[in-house]
Amino acid sequence: MLKWLLILGVLVAMGYQTLVSFRRLVPPELEDGDRVAVLDTLGSLGNSVLLTAARFGLDLAAYKPVKVIVDSVYSVLLNGMFPGHYKDIEVRDSAIAGVPVRLFIPRKQKTPIFPAMIYLHGGGWSWLSVEVYSRFLSHLSNATNLMIVAVRYRQAPSHVYPVNLDDCRRVTWSVLAGKSGLPIHTGYVIIGGDEAGGNMAASLALEFRAKIYMQILLNPKLQMFDFLTPSHQDQQSVLTGVTSSARSAVDWLRYTGRPVSWYPALLNNAHRFPSQDILKHQTFLNSKNYLPPHLQLTEAESVPAMSYDSTAGQGLKEIITSESISPAITNNIRGVPNAYIVTSQYDIYRDEAVMYINRLHQDGGSEVKLKHYKQAFHGFFPFAGNKSWFQFKVSDQALQELVEFISFQVHRVMKNPAAP
Template sequence: MVLLLGILLAVLTVFVAVAFYYEHPKAEIPHGFSQRGKLYLLHFLMNFGFGLGQFLEKMGIVKDIYVLRALMDGIPPLKDNRLLIEDLRFEKVKVRIYHPKMSTSGQRRGVLYFHGGVGLFGSIQAYERTCRHLARKSNSVLVSVGYRLAPEHPYPAQFEDCVTATIHFLRTAQDYGVDPSRIIICGDSSGGTLTAAVAQALVNRRDLPKLRAQILIYPFLQCMDFDLPSYQQNKGVPILLKERTITLGLRYANKDVRLLEKITELSYIPEDLRVKYKKWVSADHIPEEFKARGYKPSPTLPFAKETFVMLRPLLNPVFSPLLAEDSVIARLPEAFILTCEYDVLRDDGLLYKKRLEDHGIKVTWCHLQEGFHGTVFLALWGGLFAFRSGKKGLEKIVNFLRLM
């Protein structure tokens, strides 16, 4: 009887989750994408996961965010005898350290990795494959930072944990066989946001070794303009659809998701700030080649003061690193920036690249012509989840690390 009820519940869950899937925005995959079938399947699975989470939350069984976390963690990989792996704490922050067993002369480089997941999901476990690969292939001591997640730990707890872990590692690097002058911080998606924000937070710290470099993998860097060319062109491209980007960002910042409608229909940026930020965030600064798939200048929208009051904290450089002052940008370390053609966040990376280069900061740029958001994370999952673009991106990141 119990087994029968379990089967019935499973079948009901699947049917309802599929129904939720069809309520989500449909995929709009450009015809030039060579692995269309795989990306459609990935889109279905992603929407199914979101739908399943919503259904189980409506049933009062479990909150949707816990479902998404479990799905993202996936099945842990097998033991890797080429690495010594240990779980520690840097102050109160959970970390997992990967030490290559390969012999080396002198101290190694160190890498801190901040995982993606919009500050809501993602974990050390979810990024186990990525961190093992980077540590092993680059022969680096890698620290995966298990920062606290929202909503249990409201923003900016995530940033605070990453800063704490970075400072601790900079101060104790030699205890782990790491050269303090060869420490790189790295992150993908919202982890890229955290990477940029941490690098900015440390520029004036004279009591610490300087960061050697920062690696930003398709980072989210601003919430001033959601109508840049990449947002227009890729609004329906999996896996990070435009509507999903804004909705998850609002949840991360503990804001009402119903503000989505106002953000897309009204302007919440007052004129004085719009003029100031246009120097840094504008389609005018995007190379014409990235407008070829279509772009229409944004119409002038009426200003919504109440929305501005609610969302003003999101213009802080901790949340939107692209809006940092020139005096901060000019002192940042060398950077590696990875962008994907089919990603709503593509132009965030392009604009940050321009800002850094305008201030004489060396930038190594990797643009994946067939890349989409999340492709690097998926590269080591194999089978239906691995795409050629992700493998190429991982290779470029490893090559950059080897030069540090």
């Protein structure tokens, strides 16, 4: 009897959460608001379960059935029930430097050697997979005429930092060194990714700055230092199922192998050990210095830490300012590869990406292109080319603009290296 009462209680709670989520207003700037509302509702349900478990020190990502459910739901959202195949794209599973990869090769590109993108998928370092992204990556390869090397990096919590990044590093080094066994032009290798994948892509762009041709970052999460940036503040009660500071904090803790129960400390920046060597990095995330007013992103400003949690502070002080974990606060940004960064108005990671790209240009001298979409939400880009109900005009627009950029900056230059 008690078991059934518990199940009934869970169902009632889920029903109430669904009702509350649907009643929340979707920002009017967002097109296709009904579709966004569904995504937000599903995310809110997931957050409720995930964060409740995390408070008790239970990490649901450690349970394979939970991961299968999450990946399956997202796959249906992203690909539809019966995703079609691209006849002009050869999809092949392989391995580079012992790391499994999936290759997407344009058949229509009649060339003995390809420009390529090493793509690192999102999902908070724990969720989703190359399989979930396969339709999107086929579409991306078909649209851009790039060979795409999608890395099947090992995921947290079974494998924590730096294992995940090391997998991506080995593939990247092998491709850049011409040791991948693939017909790739090593002078035109792009590193790219979304969300957590964008984090690792940015980290590797710093590491291989003299070799990588360009970095393409889509809604990247670039630092675990400041959870009170203006965009984190702006999203505290807006589309929290789509973009959540609390869920992000859990992702970071899981990735770095720390207890997920620490996540409340991160939300108030109480995880920052109070030493000058650590706190000085706040300079790199100062909205007054690096958020351009003309973009009209926010009325909020950077704020200081609200408190200090000694357990989280001590546990994170050795890694919180590591550039391979938080590339947005790296000190040396001279010579970093040129960057194309996509940001969304409704995304907690918006401002760290905007501040980073401005630092790259102002302080590092890199050529950059920021594409900010005021009608977009976190994670919108992989919906480009979606043929199911979850079609978003802004996703297709963003992909088309990226295609035009790559055509000009990659294919044109390959044909005529002397072109301005």
